[in-house]
């Protein structure tokens with residue numbers, strides 16, 4: 395596609411992994427499409443993550459089926475820039491028609507005819523369909539309890555890059571999902587005093603009986619689960635591929651000097667109040683780990699798989715002082731805390747998508763990504779169709795489903811009744827016959 399494109403069958407917004415997967419599947423079935431990306435391909439992997447981030451899953455797993463990571467051990471964890479390079483190379487391999495540096499600013503439905511008016515920073519496009527691939531994690535969320543205190547440095551985890559970026563002093567990290575716990579550990583290793591506020595979480599073993607947890611979630615059907623267990627929808631997962639990949643073990647971090655605290659409830663002046671729920675949160679996290687180990691053992695038993703036993707996988711370090719006698723308040727000034735990092739998640743932002751596709755809370759209304767607004771499709775959202783939907787391997791399968799849905803709709807629209815078919819034939823018959831090719835001009839003797 396070129397910059398002159400003004401009308402297209404399917405427009406994909408966003409060239410992260412979701413947009414690239416969508417493009418691959420549409421190309422496979424011959425649907426003319428265009429991908430618009432406001433920044434660069436896989437920009438969020440390039441610049442919206444901290445410097446030392448590596449993928450949470452090993453290279454054999456966290457990739458698309460059509461290509462392996464070049465030169466990377468399949469069991470290694472790709473660095474964030476390797477992930478971005480991978481998607482760039484993937485887009486090249488499949489000739490994805492991507493235009494970078496073009497933002498979609500407004501999408502509205504045409505009145506009285508099918509399709510959408512797509513306003514961009516580089517003109518207007520007419521699209522029959524729009525696939526929204528703008529990411530599961532768009533707008534960083536900092537809770538309203540964040541203090542209005544100019545003496546403190548505060549940032550969302552999306553803005554964290556490395557320890558050297560922070561002013562000297564201790565750090566409070568709020569949120570202990572994959573981002574929070576990894577950032578907290580990096581800061582502790584860099585010599586900072588760190589307080590980590592730990593809420594409800596799942597804590598899978600990094601590996602068990604010679605298989606990474608990604609493998610276990612796969613064979614146990616967990617990635618394909620369509621709904622989270624009751625009350626588990628918003629439970630974060632504490633997992634890390636850092637330093638070759640290790641199980642996140644909160645108590646071990648505390649034994650190394652990190653102070654764990656419960657959920658951050660309020661901040662009044664310099665004084666932070668934490669819920670008295672740290673021990674309970676850790677215990678629930680342990681239970682999630684034991685549940686996976688039990689399911690893995692049962693799988694091995696049932697299928698007669700030959701994998702070595704790992705009796706120490708259930709060992710949990712003794713409760714450190716901060717768990718047995720939890721801090722319920724912390725005076726930030728007294729504790730020398732200069733920075734708060736809010737690893738508190740993201741929201742979505744669809745201000746530009748002005749169609750009837752959202753519920754009263756602004757959440758997309760869809761079934762497996764097919765919006766209630768005909769012609770609009772969502773891709774890459776958490777739990778779009780299954781647990782794996784917002785992850786690298788999962789989005790590729792969801793994209794395949796959406797491409798299938800688009801093909802089905804196109805087929806219906808291609809239908810012509812008998813009168814229309816006759817008219818088409820008549821038109822063809824009346825058209826002048828194409829000129830005989832001049833064989834000399836074609837260089838044929």
Ligand SMILES: Cc1cc2nc3c(=O)[nH]c(=O)nc-3n(C[C@H](O)[C@H](O)[C@H](O)COP(=O)(O)OP(=O)(O)OC[C@H]3O[C@@H](n4cnc5c(N)ncnc54)[C@H](O)[C@@H]3O)c2cc1C
Pocket residue numbers: 407408409410411412413430431432433434435436437438439443447448449450451456496497498499527528529530531573746773774775784785786787789
């Ligand atoms: C810290 C972190 C670590 C992660 N690690 C892993 C991991 O190891 N493995 C894994 O499988 N998943 C991981 N994920 C989850 C997921 O894979 C990533 O969030 C991934 O970036 C999502 O890809 P996406 O294409 O859906 O969205 P994004 O990567 O967010 O891409 C969306 C694109 O849309 C563009 N865009 C947005 N709005 C517009 C607009 N209006 N016009 C034009 N372009 C627009 C953006 O610039 C962006 O490039 C991680 C997420 C985070 C936050």
